Amino acid sequence: MSKTPIHVAVTGAAGQIGYALLPRIASGQMFGPDQPVVLRLIEIPHEKAMAALKGVAMELEDCAFPLLRDMVLTSDVNEGFRDANWALLVGAKPRGPGMERGDLIKENGPIFVGQGRAINDHASADVRVAVVGNPCNTNALIAMHAAKDVPNERFTAMTRLDQNRAEAQLAQKAGVAVSEVHNMLIWGNHSATQVPDFKNATIGGKPADEVITDHEWLKNDFFSTVQKRGAAIIQARGLSSAMSAANGLIDHVHDLVNATADGSWRSVCVPSDGSYGVTEGLISSFPVQSDGQGGYKIVQGLELGDFLSGKLKASVAELEEERETVADLLS
Numbered sequence: 001m002s003k004t005p006i007h008v009a010v011t012g013a014a015g016q017i018g019y020a021l022l023p024r025i026a027s028g029q030m031f032g033p034d035q036p037v038v039l040r041l042i043e044i045p046h047e048k049a050m051a052a053l054k055g056v057a058m059e060l061e062d063c064a065f066p067l068l069r070d071m072v073l074t075s076d077v078n079e080g081f082r083d084a085n086w087a088l089l090v091g092a093k094p095r096g097p098g099m100e101r102g103d104l105i106k107e108n109g110p111i112f113v114g115q116g117r118a119i120n121d122h123a124s125a126d127v128r129v130a131v132v133g134n135p136c137n138t139n140a141l142i143a144m145h146a147a148k149d150v151p152n153e154r155f156t157a158m159t160r161l162d163q164n165r166a167e168a169q170l171a172q173k174a175g176v177a178v179s180e181v182h183n184m185l186i187w188g189n190h191s192a193t194q195v196p197d198f199k200n201a202t203i204g205g206k207p208a209d210e211v212i213t214d215h216e217w218l219k220n221d222f223f224s225t226v227q228k229r230g231a232a233i234i235q236a237r238g239l240s241s242a243m244s245a246a247n248g249l250i251d252h253v254h255d256l257v258n259a260t261a262d263g264s265w266r267s268v269c270v271p272s273d274g275s276y277g278v279t280e281g282l283i284s285s286f287p288v289q290s291d292g293q294g295g296y297k298i299v300q301g302l303e304l305g306d307f308l309s310g311k312l313k314a315s316v317a318e319l320e321e322e323r324e325t326v327a328d329l330l331s
């Protein structure tokens with residue numbers, strides 16, 4: 001017997017990431033090859049955006065995905081998040097050349113108040129939220145505060161793209177396939193202060209910093225390539241990462257709905273419980289292990305050493321500053 005469809009709400013559905021993301025959800029890559037979905041597609045109430053959304057929906061129809069049971073197209077957030085089991089908050093303005101993601105905070109932050117409230121009031125009791133719109137950690141914090149009745153741990157933000165970028169860089173440097181790289185972890189904020197952890201990653205089962213003996217490269221080029229990859233894509237494409245961002249979100253949600261293999265973890269931004277000295281309540285990237293039943297835990301006991309600990313402190317300080325900037329949206 002076929003499973004009950006799950007309702008997946010996606011904001012910014014007519015945007016770049018939406019275009020790369022929706023066919024992958026509808027084809028089963030996010031929730032599995034036997035899980036039907038209803039897509040609830042949310043856009044701004046502008047004629048052009050809604051017309052573009054209609055076009056995207058027509059294309060989805062034309063793909064004839066067997067798992068796609070229905071689509072709702074709306075600019076009303078209450079309708080969009082109604083009965084949603086997952087809310088994927090993608091819709092927001094992307095940065096342009098020369099900007100940092102944090103520069104978007106005043107413009108994008110307010111979007112997440114209304115969306116948080118609508119999720120609170122209309123989504124399914126088991127709703128889980130993944131925020132992609134930048135600055136994603138602080139936007140997730142805003143939505144979490146606005147959704148007073150939804151447990152805080154249901155709110156996540158995405159550093160999986162950064163993790164994937166870091167894996168690719170390590171694999172290239174070591175001259176191995178990317179499948180040899182495991183437990184690559186990003187700590188902190190999805191920003192230029194993020195901390196790609198080369199100490200706890202492994203390559204071919206050995207610590208990455210034993211396989212790659214050029215530690216100056218790990219601390220300098222590797223670090224800054226991963227931290228600044230988003231800007232490099234904007235520079236090259238004239239638009240921000242969309243295909244790889246959609247791919248990161250597929251991985252992020254897929255790995256939260258399935259149990260993580262023992263002894264491994266994924267980078268997920270979740271509300272801090274104070275682990276690793278990260279200020280409690282901030283949404284920061286941690287090593288996360290999912291139980292596959294809707295729960296997860298922050299993996300404990302990893303050693304960071306002085307270099308990575310110092311970098312994490314700076315990233316946490318930035319998250320605190322962002323929280324201060326949006327204090328009026330958190331009441």
Ligand SMILES: NC(=O)C1=CN([C@@H]2O[C@H](COP(=O)(O)OP(=O)(O)OC[C@H]3O[C@@H](n4cnc5c(N)ncnc54)[C@H](O)[C@@H]3O)[C@@H](O)[C@H]2O)C=CC1
Pocket residue numbers: 011012013014015016017018042043044049090091092093094095111131132133134136158159161162190240241242245248
């Ligand atoms: N966390 C991450 O790793 C990444 C985050 N991003 C962020 O994702 C966001 C979206 O990026 P793109 O799809 O490339 O941008 P885009 O400009 O192509 O699309 C954004 C879409 O969101 C819609 N939108 C804006 N406000 C909305 C609202 N209140 N409700 C519903 N829809 C709304 C717009 O009409 C537009 O169609 C940006 O903030 C970008 O910076 C992008 C790449 C990676």
Ligand SMILES: O=C([O-])CC(=O)C(=O)O
Pocket residue numbers: 094095101134161229230231233240241245
């Ligand atoms: O860099 C940007 O503005 C978009 C983004 O978050 C990324 O590609 O990591």
